[in-house]
Amino acid sequence: MKNTFEVRTDLAVEEKESFPGNGGEISGVSLREWHRADSRIKMTEVKILDKKGEKAMGKPMGSYITLEADQLSRKDENYHREVSEELARQIGQLLEGEDYRASGFHVLVVGLGNSSVTPDSLGPRVLNNLQVTRHLKVQYGDEFWNGRSMPVISGIVPGVMAQTGMESAEILKGIIHETKPNLIIAIDALAARSVKRLGTTIQLTDTGIHPGSGVGNHRHSLTRESLGVPVMAIGVPTVVGAAAIVHDTVSAMIAALSKGMETKGMGDFVGSMSSDEQYDLIRELLEPEFGPLYVTPPDIDETVKELSYTISEGIHLAFMGEEEE
Template sequence: MKRSEFLKRFGIKLDMAVEAHDLIRGETGREIPGVKMDKQTFSQGEITVINIMEPLGAQIMGKPIGTYITIDAPVIRENNKLAHKEVTAKLAEQLGSILNLKPEDSALLVGLGNWNATPDALGPRVIHYSLATRHLRKYGPQEIFGVLRPVSALAPGVLGITGIETAEIIKGVVDRVQPNLVIAIDALAAQSVERIGTSIQIANTGINPGSGVGNIRAGITQEFLGVPVIAIGVPTVVNAATIAQSVLDQFMQQINQNPVLAKTVANLNPISVDQAIKNVLQPYQENLMVTPKEIDDLINNIGKIIAAGIGQALHPSVAPEDLEMLVH
């Protein structure tokens, strides 16, 4: 059974555009019409830019038309501050390439997620480490004008905590504060465990909170808010079903190298395999999400990297070390 069919049977959506692109191109063996991909490397990782330019490409990818930038940097897992600074600089560079803001334009940072659940606390953690400057226009020294962009920051919580749809809270703030741009940060679900805490996706298409874990909320998009929305996300969980399928795939590859064993399992019914996975996951309604035990450290590291990257992109005239000093 094709991987895409397996994901559909289990109702698993791919948050990462790069994973959807690799899956579709791998199964079809050809380029996706209306979609362009570019890759570049840097000393600590790789940057993949996927541009969905036509409705047909959007339909095939299951993603809106727009730009999706993925920074893959396994070094994020390590306690290497110098390497983290380079990842931060690359994040600021890529984010700056799609900001499209005038020097006097303002921005609203929104940290999506549940601060009480560590794998879902990325958004609030980024807000904790971010620099809010909008109030300084009124209460700060005059010399900051023209140096620090007006930035507001908000961690609105989740529906289960507030009883209010997150998108409604953000819409109310946007209507009142009237920013020129919203940057929403959220935790994502990945297909591969290798991407947990090491892949950063930037998209200019907005975001649908909770879609990767089957808990779709109202979309935080330009259509709903009335201003452009850039989404920044990092995978923090993987569906247990995809892990089980990956183990089975590797097991079958090893068996197929042995002609005798290959004949034994040649008639294995893929549907039966899927049903076995469903039976194991049944107590959790096939929606068991897995995260590493060191997720608290990963969330802390990534929160600092993303907050610093956003700060450098929004305040390009301020040196990174000065921004870090202002935050602290």
């Protein structure tokens, strides 16, 4: 049975790992892991196949593809290019059967988040690097598009409700009504359970997005059901809960306490607690003093800057192919 305490995470791969046996078999959920030949990127696909899987994972049915690239935080153009190419490849896999590179195929890219808050600025920064093309169609008409294998790409940064007074879903419904895109790609910063995944993991899913859910801020979902258009989501974890960090170090704390004569009893006591009880104890100690605290790396500004370029290039490669020299 899955642990009942809530360690907030937006990553399906972490949700799968939270089950006993480090991600053992779950009814209605399939797991596939692989490395492409000569690739430095670990790929994981979690597929939620039915309602049983939905209930177990707490996420809707669909595919959740994770690219784990532990060198993403470094300034290595070749590595970032490799990640962009893999992201483009996986976007194509999720759109299999769609003529998504056809002339006139309209992609609306949505940069979710708050550009004034660095850990939440990934979406807006991706849009800053995005090469939009819809204005060319509007300016030069359909004749400009004839004979050109170029999709229509538009973008919007809807801001956050505290800035606009409107939900992102409300804003997007108006845009969809006017521009009629064939596909929406929503970019958002995520919350992770593990520090090691901050800024080094990209999740791609065909299930849409639930803004703010990873940090307990439940907003209107952006899904095919709510918007009437297929929604693909790309996210990178930029924050982790302080309680989750402490929970991950409990085993080390228990070992340290058990070594001391004066603290051995305390170590044995904490060690005898279940994971649920340990996590509840941590939250009881932390949250009254600090509130539901979230942590982000000290170099998050540079990390988000690099990732925003990598993701925008992945989108360009997916829909436009190799750029001409």
